[in-house]
Amino acid sequence: MSGVVEELRHVCALGGYESVLAIERAVPIIHAGPGCAAKIWSTLGLQNGCQGTGYIGGHSIPCTNVGEKEVIFGGVDKLHRVISNSFKVLDADLYVVLTGCTSDIVGDYVGEIVDEFREEGKPIVYAETGGFKGSNFLGHQLIIDAIIDQYLKQSDEIEEGLVNVWATVPYQDTFWAGNFEVIEKLLNSIGVKANIIFGHGKGINTLNNIPKAQYNLIISPWVGLENVIHLKEKFGTEYFQYPVLPIGPKETAKFLRAVGNFMGIDNNIIENEIERQEDRYFYYLERAADVLLETRLLPKHFITVADSAYSLALSKFLINDLGLLPKKQFITEGVPKEYEKQVKQHFKGFYNDIVPEIEFTNDGGKVNEYLRNSNFRTKPLILGSGWDRVISKEIKGYQLSTSTPISDRMILSRSYLGYEGAMRLIEDIYSVILQDFQ
Structure with missing residues (x-):
């Protein structure tokens, strides 16, 4: 085995800072080396549906840009200056200090610095999110826990x-x-x-x-x-x-x-x-019944290459509502071992007792190998990321980008959830299919 992982679909734990940007008027302060935050922003913000920066994101994020000096002598003094200056020039309601690999390895006492500002009444918390700890799924969890422990207060009223x-x-x-x-x-x-x-x-x-x-x-x-x-x-x-x-x-x-x-x-x-919702949903579906059923354009088989939430959700809809048959479903976010059995259990209870085959892997090379070696009787539908466009063309499949990174679509407020979202998903799938006839 080469040990090489191809086509990664998430970033390191420091990427959890994007969860801070998703809270309006919250600002991440990065205590890490130069380039870490910019690369994550490029991956999740620019190259993933053109999502942009948030309130104070992208190149506006305060960062200590630690280098050799901080590795040798520590970076707490520099962090103190960056935090202090951030309060002076950035108008925000919450500040979240996040550490990268360098500062976590060196062992900077970030908590003491943050506590000093918190004692002054500043709305600030910190999370140790060194990239070596795991993915941004873990980073997200660490940041929410930090907010719970360091910011939230017990309420007298429920x-x-x-x-x-x-x-x-x-x-x-x-x-x-x-x-x-x-x-x-x-x-x-x-x-x-x-x-x-x-x-x-x-x-x-x-x-x-x-x-x-x-x-x-x-x-x-x-x-x-x-x-x-x-x-x-x-x-x-x-x-x-x-x-x-x-x-x-x-x-x-x-x-x-x-x-x-x-x-x-x-x-x-x-x-x-x-x-009420189903009445509207089926009104539009019935209007498109000729295209959906009689023309037989809908692929018979589908593959998902996504995190467990999307792989499960898409499989439920495509099997139970549209009547498609599942091939292998690839789950890409690195589900912790203690949750793998639980996730597998959720891939049950489908129509006609169908149980999709799933594989936990974040290696796009394995996905490509499976697709190349599978004998599809008709063109398969591949619901994955922008990475999967090349292999889809190679095997003459239909590909729709629904998971990170989405490099071929702009996503603003689009959603596939609920009744309206299901119609958007059907529209997008059929748009991909119809383009094949142009």
């Missing part, structure tokens, strides 16, 4: 019906902004007050409301689970996990019923909303 919503990792999930908006609308439609932490209009107030919530809702197979467990331990907030991002009528109805049942919401409210 607001009935208020639910904190946790789902995918911002910026790593190219569709994160639109997804959170759709989730909020879905929950609001059945009377749930959704406290969304990330995205437009979501900033310090939503953070401050976290301890006031009646429940935490996590929509993920595993990402964020340790954070909601931590919130339960600190604030006593019960949590409910729904492992599947809801795409399409079947999964979205199950999602609404599950949340409603957990919260004790009147069943009539839930069923009326489902009926």
Whole structure:
């Protein structure tokens, strides 16, 4: 074995700083070597759906740019100056200091510096996110834990019906902004007050409301689970996990019923909303029935190359709603060993007892080898990243970029979740297919 991993689809733990940028008026302060933050921004911000920079992101992010001097003598003095100057020139509600590999290896006492500013009443926290610790999925978790432990305070009042919503990792999930908006609308439609932490209009107030919530809702197979467990331990907030991002009528109805049942919401409210949404969804689907069914353009088989949340969500929709057959599903984010069995369990309960074959790998070379050596009777549908465009052309498949990095599309508020999102997904799949006839 060569030991070479091709076509990586995530970044290092320091990349969790993108989760800070997803909180309005929050600023990351990077204590790392020159170029670390810029490379991550280029990967997740520019080359992944052209998502941009956030409030103070990209080349505006404060950074200590540690070098040989700081490696030898330590970088805490430089960090102190950068933090102090950041408070003078950057208007923000929360500052999050993040460490890179160099400062973590050297052992700079970042916590002491941050505590000094916090004692002065500054809204600042820190997380040790040296890239060698893992991916930005871990970085995201470490940052949320840092906010829980160092910023949030116990609330004397619990607001009935208020639910904190946790789902995918911002910026790593190219569709994160639109997804959170759709989730909020879905929950609001059945009377749930959704406290969304990330995205437009979501900033310090939503953070401050976290301890006031009646429940935490996590929509993920595993990402964020340790954070909601931590919130339960600190604030006593019960949590409910729904492992599947809801795409399409079947999964979205199950999602609404599950949340409603957990919260004790009147069943009539839930069923009326489902009926209303399905009526509109099937109106448009019936209009396109001739194209969808009689022309037989839809591929028979599909492959996903994505993180577990998207691989599971897309598989549920394509099998249960569109009737496609799964080939191998590649899960790319490096699921921790302790969660692999749990993730596999979620890939059950499909229509006709179909159980997709899954493989945990972040090596694009293995994906390419599988696709080259598979005998597809018809053109397969490949739902992956921009990396998969080349192999898709090679095997004459249909490819749609739905996971990081998305280098061939601009994503603003687009989402594939819910009823409306499912129609967008069908549109995008058929647009790829129809281009083959041009």
